[in-house]
Amino acid sequence: MTCTMHRTQELRKRGFRMTPQRQTILQILHDASGHHSPADIHARASLNIPGLTETTVYRTLDFLVQNGMINPAQSASGHLVYEIARHNHHHIICRSCGGSVEIEHTLLQELYQQLETHSGYLMTASHVTFFGLCQVCQSST
Amino acid sequence: MTCTMHRTQELRKRGFRMTPQRQTILQILHDASGHHSPADIHARASLNIPGLTETTVYRTLDFLVQNGMINPAQSASGHLVYEIARHNHHHIICRSCGGSVEIEHTLLQELYQQLETHSGYLMTASHVTFFGLCQVCQSST
């Protein structure tokens, strides 16, 4: 079964509908891996769907996050960006230059255990953004 | 030396100035501990400084973050809130009800070590927000 059909069924199972808007935005995030801003996504999706509004882009992104198909992340500027949901990972962003690096979730596994023990919260996958100083910016101070 | 005088000197040392706006906002965050939205802060500070604009509140908050006197945090809604810089800590927010709990930084110390080793980034204090499901919301599903 194709990826699109699978996602369509997932949504229908939950009483939601697949639409060209949702399909297009998913396709864009699937193809162009990485983090993308709502404005960027709107620009790209508009090529396929001329009348598409920014309102719908924001709503669709929220919807897809709620349904676990994409993940939100803080960008260096503090704004939200989005990426297709893939393996569980996190990021460190350099406070100074904005550069970033990816962190495997396995590194956080132990912490998550402890957080659950200490807080009673169930720690679900959450695509955390840490901040720090990259090597280049460390030496250039 | 009073707290305000100390902060004033800190800023002057760096070529910046203490102003009624900055002083008032610091005082507000100092007295009302916890996380506060820009709108909330503007409302409170306006009582002391009638003409105060939202623009200045946003700019002041950014400035105070840059100078390490306050910390930003993601609220449950995703928007930024601010609190006076105090002991190094983090938060877990419940995805479902928005409730939150505080986490001591000591719990993350070990992780930060590993992150530095793996990434080469210098991990500075960063007031991280994790997301999960609180006990109440876990049982009510």
Added chain:
DNA sequence: ATTGTTATTGATAAAACTTGCAATAAGGAA
């Protein structure tokens, strides 16, 4: 295919946040 239900969209307005610039005032120096 046709119909009916209602989730979803686009249009519009509002709220939240940012930027550019001239007027103001903090605070160092005389």
Added chain:
DNA sequence: TTCCTTATTGCAAGTTTTATCAATAACAAT
């Protein structure tokens, strides 16, 4: 105190994000 430099503010305009609501279209049932 007074003067001078320039960091900081308020104002006005712009951008980003959210809320409301009537029109549309997905899709299940006929």
